[in-house]
Amino acid sequence: MMKIPTILGVLLAGGESRRFGSPKAFAQFQNKYFYEYAIDALKDNVDQLYIVSHPVIAEQFRNEATVSIIQDLPEFRGNGPLAGIFTVMQKTSSEWYVILPCDTPFVTDKLVKQLISFTKDQRIDAIVPIINDRQQPLIAVYHARVANKIEQLLKENKLKMSQLLDTCNVKFITDQDLQLQGMEFENINNKTEYEKIKQKPI
16 A cells, blocks of 8 residues: 655645746746745655646646646635645645745755654644744645645635634744744745845855
């Protein structure tokens, strides 16, 4: 019998990048696509890896990426990160799911390892960083048992990540709990921020 993966990686690339003006996943930084930084951070830490893609860029991912590309379940398509996470949970069984967005090029393998280190506590449903007083539910780890909660929220058209966290036993971790280099949680929302990071040495 095939062993059920205990940790699965989910890269969310389902947004339309309206503010950015073009698909953020394929923005380049230091000769790499944004999404490749997320894959590099995940690949050695998970048993399997999925990219949840917006339909418009699914084909481009298939040409460029070497991991499985899926799209939201039809009934929840376009319903944001919850739909993407739920889609992967429905597709492949795992105990834990590590979620990353495609617009944080400074995310690291070391950060993912640290997040996973908190999964030993079976009582918790989610491990979510709070950085600079802001919750980071898209750079986080979720237990399989939250799938039912997510499905319920989607059916009620409650699409905010915060609405999921309200129903979960969440372990919030701060930069005090993590060894950070400083920019891991920087996400790039628009072209101005993009131009700014292009000036930074890695």
